[in-house]
Amino acid sequence: MSKTNPGNFFEDFQVGQVIEHATPRTVTEGDRAAYGSLYPTRFALPSSAAFAASVGLEQHPVEELIGFHIAFGKTVPDVSLNAVANLGYAECRFHQPVVPGDTLSTRSEVIGLKQNSNGRSGVVYVRSTATNQRGEVVIDWARWVMVHKRVSTGSGPLRSDPEGTAAPETVIPELAKAVDAKNLIVPKGLDFSSYDFTAAGEPHRLADYEVGEKIDHVDGVTLTASEHQQATRLWQNTAKVHFNVEARPDGRNLVYGGHIISLARALSFNGLANAQLVAAINAGAHTSPAFAGDTVYAWSEVLDRTVLDSGETDAAGVGALRLRLVATKGRDESMTLRGEDGKYAPGVLLDLDYWTLIPA
Template identity: 55%
Template sequence: MKTNPGNFFEDFRLGQTIRHATPRTVTAGDQALYTALYGSRFAVQSSDAFAQRAGYHSAPIDDLLTFHIVFGKTVPDISLNAVANLGYAECRFLKPAYPGDTLSTVSEVIGLKENSSAKTGTVYVRSVGINQRGEEVLSYVRWVMVRKRDETAPAPPAHVPDLVKRVDPAAFGAACPVINSASWDDGLSGSSHRFGDYAAGEKIDHVDGMTVEEAEHQLATRLYQNTAKVHFNQHSEAQGRFGRRLIYGGHVISLARALSFNGLANAFHIAAINGGRHVAPLFAGGTVFAWSEILETAEVAGCGGVGALRIMTRATRDLPCADFPTADGAPGEPGVILELDYWVLMVK
């Protein structure tokens, strides 16, 4: 058979290494389309002149665009037959990616566990994004629920990896240059609030909301060459659990990050993602809001002029966040749909 039906749970083996197709050269056009889809306004990713004054050689690709492209490479091999992407851990942005860089991805299966229904199993993979020079730009773990081809097939021995709950700031990598905070223009960045103005326990309502249209989320997912069936095929999804296409969880992450500009404008770089959970699905027509809590502050060695904020951002569906909601949303109902625990770098 010349076509690829995708891997099912029983096809995976612990320790298996998968080299994913297709290498992707990232362009300024990709960045422009990403901005059009989410409205991100962070100055470092928006302006070559601003980025150069901050210490970059030009405006880097948005961190989450890098993440989505690296992630998208893995879908045909890991999650084409997925029921749901369940979570993330140990995600580190190791080097900046710039227009003209070519990204490819390699994954290792680090855990397998059949679910009690015997119809699905959870696959844990560590994926690494590599540029054209062989340098690692991104490394992350995700776990995904994958259908079995044959429900009677024997399950492999269960192994759930032990994952750290918090990425150590010492492991952030070289994705941020030494920032000259004296040359940082608060007027152009959009906020006068810098690292010292934030404290653990502080909560920020990002105020704005964005309604997602059917064409937008499909266009975004195609931008990342993510081929997961649940996002595109209404013919098949009409017969599924929800009766409609499911929005890619990464789309919600990018919306929440873009919304966070209002309150965190100087948080110019995502250094790491400690963990993430898609609490409930999002469908077209839903409006995404977000709020953030500062969990921790930290110094960053070797990256002068900046400090690190550990943030928990929660995105909601059809629920403004003035009251900082934490209740999970049922499918299609107002409530929290995403919890993302991550580190950002902010100028001092």
């Protein structure tokens, strides 16, 4: 029907195009509780208003991933409703904490296009920016997805291209492998100089983590059908494969990748309790699908660490810890990311590279 939104196909995107995504969304204390019922999160800062105040924050932020999932969800109807695959993220920065009462809106600009040689799909690169009700940037990130061409939908052989749409000029944006530590943004007022390690749950500060160190987060959580759907709905993410068993040949709902990110981040508390805030996401790959019944574990690898210069950032005692967060189906105490063939080991669900803020 003409009034419903079929989503965009590869042919619908042009480099430079700006899309204002629908459905501004106000974050509330209800989201904090819902998040806490879905993920076993125990980071003291988003858990406790008193703790947040004790580290200099005027208001009580929700977890950064709440903001990220909401901001990301807005882009789905326009960018990835007809996606074959979500290929990657880059240059995601959290510009300021999201607090209850904030209303988030998202805008995307198409920054790259590359039609696949099969002529049936192509890669779309977008840079998305979430702003709050004051028009301030809250989160921005780049993302690239493989999107069907309109003519190629369906599973049959390639149909003729009725409009004879030519492939667009290939434009591949330059994206940083990782956000440079000097570009990380420390929330206004954040001061870890009188940080309460007992309340936070662990004694480890920045200097206690060695680059190359791996941490097995030990705990596992078994996925259920309704939990991942509740999460995905909460972020107003409309991708059909998460909600509708009739939308997939195997009759199983695919768990939203962001659900695995949040679950792994929550599990990482055990060993990384002081990595209180997420400052940036450098890269992320959803390497394998997850389903209800799978039991998810996580391990982390320390990739980098640095003390943030308080002169520039106005932060006191704040360090940045760059981590690889790996979610696995079934526990892998060997913490093996890739097999000998260089491919991801079979149980790996998520490989996320991100920056956290931690007492220096």
